[in-house]
Amino acid sequence: xxxxxxxxxxxxxxxxxxxxxxxxxxxxxxxxxxxxxxxxxxxxxxxxxxxxxxxxxxxxxxxxxxxxxxxxxxxxxxxxxxxxxxxxxxxxxxxxxxxxxxxxxxxxxxxxxxxxxxxxxxxxxxxxxxxxxxxxxxxxxxxxxxxxxxxxxxxxxxxxxxxxxxxxxxxxxxxxxxxxxxxxxxxxxxxxxxxxxxxxxxxxxxxxxxxxxxxxxxxxxxxxxxxxxxxxxxxxxxxxxxxxxxxxxxxxxxxxxxxxxxxxxxxxxxxxxxxxxxxxxxxxxxxxxxxxxxxxxxxxxxxxxxxxxxxxxxxxxxxxxxxxxxxxxxxxxxxxxxxxxx
Amino acid sequence: xxxxxxxxxxxxxxxxxxxxxxxxxxxxxxxxxxxxxxxxxxxxxxxxxxxxxxxxxxxxxxxxxxxxxxxxxxxxxxxxxxxxxxxxxxxxx
Numbered sequence: 001x002x003x004x005x006x007x008x009x010x011x012x013x014x015x016x017x018x019x020x021x022x023x024x025x026x027x028x029x030x031x032x033x034x035x036x037x038x039x040x041x042x043x044x045x046x047x048x049x050x051x052x053x054x055x056x057x058x059x060x061x062x063x064x065x066x067x068x069x070x071x072x073x074x075x076x077x078x079x080x081x082x083x084x085x086x087x088x089x090x091x092x093x094x095x096x097x098x099x100x101x102x103x104x105x106x107x108x109x110x111x112x113x114x115x116x117x118x119x120x121x122x123x124x125x126x127x128x129x130x131x132x133x134x135x136x137x138x139x140x141x142x143x144x145x146x147x148x149x150x151x152x153x154x155x156x157x158x159x160x161x162x163x164x165x166x167x168x169x170x171x172x173x174x175x176x177x178x179x180x181x182x183x184x185x186x187x188x189x190x191x192x193x194x195x196x197x198x199x200x201x202x203x204x205x206x207x208x209x210x211x212x213x214x215x216x217x218x219x220x221x222x223x224x225x226x227x228x229x230x231x232x233x234x235x236x237x238x239x240x241x242x243x244x245x246x247x248x249x250x251x252x253x254x255x256x257x258x259x260x261x262x263x264x265x266x267x268x269x270x271x272x273x274x275x276x277x278x279x280x281x282x283x284x285x286x287x288x289x290x291x292x293x294x295x296x297x298x299x300x301x302x303x304x305x306x307x308x309x310x311x312x313x314x315x316x317x318x319x320x321x322x323x324x325x326x327x328x329x330x331x332x333x334x335x336x337x338x339x340x341x342x
Numbered sequence: 343x344x345x346x347x348x349x350x351x352x353x354x355x356x357x358x359x360x361x362x363x364x365x366x367x368x369x370x371x372x373x374x375x376x377x378x379x380x381x382x383x384x385x386x387x388x389x390x391x392x393x394x395x396x397x398x399x400x401x402x403x404x405x406x407x408x409x410x411x412x413x414x415x416x417x418x419x420x421x422x423x424x425x426x427x428x429x430x431x432x433x434x435x
Binding site: 074124128139141142146149152153155159274275278282283285292293296299300303 | 348354358361365366373382395396403415418419422425432
């Protein structure tokens with residue numbers, strides 16, 4: 001790692017865990033101290049990594065010693081998962097856009113490993129959320145199947161290229177995508193659902209669902225299918241490369257240009273990202289970049305976070321949340337650019 | 343309500359519950375140091391089930407479209423499966 005030893009040291013220790021998971025067992029049993037060490041190290045890395053001397057050494061001191069910090073790491077990853085999952089639900093995104101920068105910038109994971117972990121959380125969220133929604137006709141299965149052809153092709157290509165692309169290129173790409181997402185978020189800050197004429201013929205790929213708020217039936221037609229396919233291909237590609245679901249690219253396009261109501265677009269996208277992420281995750285798994293021991297706390301955290309977040313999603317002020325997240329994403333983008341330049 | 347949607351819901355629910363439970367048990371066992379070898383197997387199994395759940399959902403869709411004799415969608419879902427098979431090939435070849 002370019003930013004000091006701590007990330008590299010931590011990473012090498014984690015790699016050794018694959019061969020001996022028993023290394024996770026606390027030797028002295030002092031979990032509290034392990035967790036404290038970790039928290040200090042994470043804060044240090046996040047805020048001081050810019051200066052090699054202070055950030056590097058603080059991180060190294062706190063992260064280096066003993067086996068007993070590993071339960072702490074599991075807890076930190078779990079906590080990051082909960083936060084990312086809750087934010088994701090509140091904003092209608094997967095948590096990946098928050099989880100990946102945390103794992104790379106704060107914990108010093110290589111972007112490939114962070115992306116692999118994040119993809120497994122994307123699959124978990126997709127399956128859990130879609131299982132809950134199946135049957136209420138919000139998910140447009142036929143359109144989903146058509147667009148999945150494009151997303152899986154994109155994710156296959158992205159997963160292969162990820163093996164050859166340099167870390168700095170991935171960081172820059174993440175910076176660019178985070179910037180775009182931030183602007184999309186600001187641009188859609190006051191956007192509401194499109195209401196479509198209920199008498200319209202949905203056509204072959206359109207759909208019809210019961211709108212909970214108004215009590216009416218919403219019918220929509222799909223326009224500009226090639227555009228939706230192109231957006232899906234790009235979403236699949238970016239998904240594999242960066243470990244995000246790709247809903248952030250598809251949903252605005254489907255909603256703004258293809259005539260799909262926001263809730264239906266989000267539900268259909270949520271179903272699709274499972275298959276998309278699988279295309280990428282399989283490749284990372286086969287190459288040994290997806291480590292079960294690190295993915296497990298992240299997956300469990302995101303599941304818990306998205307389950308809890310969906311309970312609070314309605315009460316939160318989405319407008320301010322969006323602004324806050326846009327600001328956060330801009331910071332992430334800057335950090336990624338700075339790091340890729342070092 | 344259509345059969346396909348229910349079948350897909352069932353597959354996703356099973357995969358989601360099974361993988362989450364396996365990962366949770368495996369992680370707890372690893373952290374407490376109880377039977378590390380078994381814990382590793384459970385984690386690995388949980389992850390494999392997690393990753394294959396969406397693929398299983400596509401397989402169920404193919405079967406259901408064949409039953410409905412909707413050949414366009416049989417072809418489309420088979421292409422998706424082929425792309426996933428391509429990912430598996432890219433992972434291990």
